[in-house]
Amino acid sequence: MTRSFIARLLVVAVAAAMTLPAVAATQLTGAGSTFDYPFFSKAFYTYSQKNPNVTVNYQSIGSGGGIQQFTAKTVDFGATDVPMNPQELARAGQPVLQIPVTLGGAAIAYNLPGVTQQLRLTRQTVADIYLGTITKWNDPGIVKTNAGVKLPDMPIVVVHRSDGSGTSYIFTDFLSHVSPQWKARGGTGKSVSWPAPSAVGAKGNEGVAGQIRSTPGAIGYVELAYVIENNMANALLQNRAGRWVAITPETVAAAAATKPEVSATNFSIVDAPGENSWPISGYSWIVIWKKPSDPVRGRLVHDVLAWLVGPEGQANAKSVDYVPLPPNVQATALATLRQMQL
DSSP states (O other): OOOHHHHHHHHHHHHHHTOOTTTTOOEEEEEEOSOOOHHHHHHHHHHHHOOTTTEEEEEEOHHHHHHHHHTTTTTSSSEESSSSOOHHHHHOOOOEEEEEEEEEEEEEEOOTTOOOOOOOHHHHHHHHHHHHHBBBOHHHHHHSSTOOOOOOOOEEEEEEESOOOOHHHHHHHHHHHHHHHHHHOOOOSSOOOOTTOOOOSSHEEEEEEEHHSSSSSSSEEEEEEHHHTTOOOOOOOOTTTTHHHHHHHHHHHHHTTTTTOOBBBOOOTOOOOOOOOOOEEOOOOOOOOOOOSSSSHHHHHHHHHHHHHHHHHHHTTTTOOBOOOOOHHHHHHHHHTTTTOO
């Protein structure tokens, strides 16, 4: 079953549920991270097949939008690739629970017609491309790590997210770890200023993937599931240990294994140590109200999320190229859910 087919099935399931009497099904709503969408499509469809009295309509609008809709109380939960910060929590106006829900990685995807070999990029080269100090594909910095590859004299088009994005947070956190220049000029955040003169924005992981695919010479950061779904060329990166690694569920899991304990205030796993660690990896989070205004809907949200972060829900991750939460992080997620006041 492909991810595209799963997504279509989810839409059909939601539409069907909306035509039934209210007593037959309850539709929960969520919004946020595009990083999570392939995983949520599969998992929520599976849940509704097992529990036909509940459907989940998830809007893939970006982490920033998800936090805004959650804070405005127009959805039952938000999803974000970076936990809400103290300012966002203050704006929420009441206690919020933040729960790790999945684990994934961002690939460095590119579009270079005629180049069939997989490129190798150092951490500093990626930073220099996004700083705009490397502007051509045949720059000596790229040529040096790609011996034997005929690189074109072609401008690099730097693609980034145009919306408030947790994927951007993970990527810019990586850049800030590896480049003092980036940390000073761009910094880490869901929305930053992109200094490269050729920078082009696109909405969502879907939009970035589409922009790269349609633009010869483009490069950008895209969640792994979208890269595999679209058969996109992507680079080997030199990680902190100096090893050339490919992005796979296994190398993302290796990065996560270097940080056994995570929390909403201590969550970064970018540029992790370890020979097999993928350097642009991160957890994604669901945000819910600690004391829901509607206890009945709150109980349904609790039950769906308890299934999602537990072994049965996490079993859906591998089939769509995500990494199941490590057992200790599943335990952390379930313990946080138990704090709901229902």
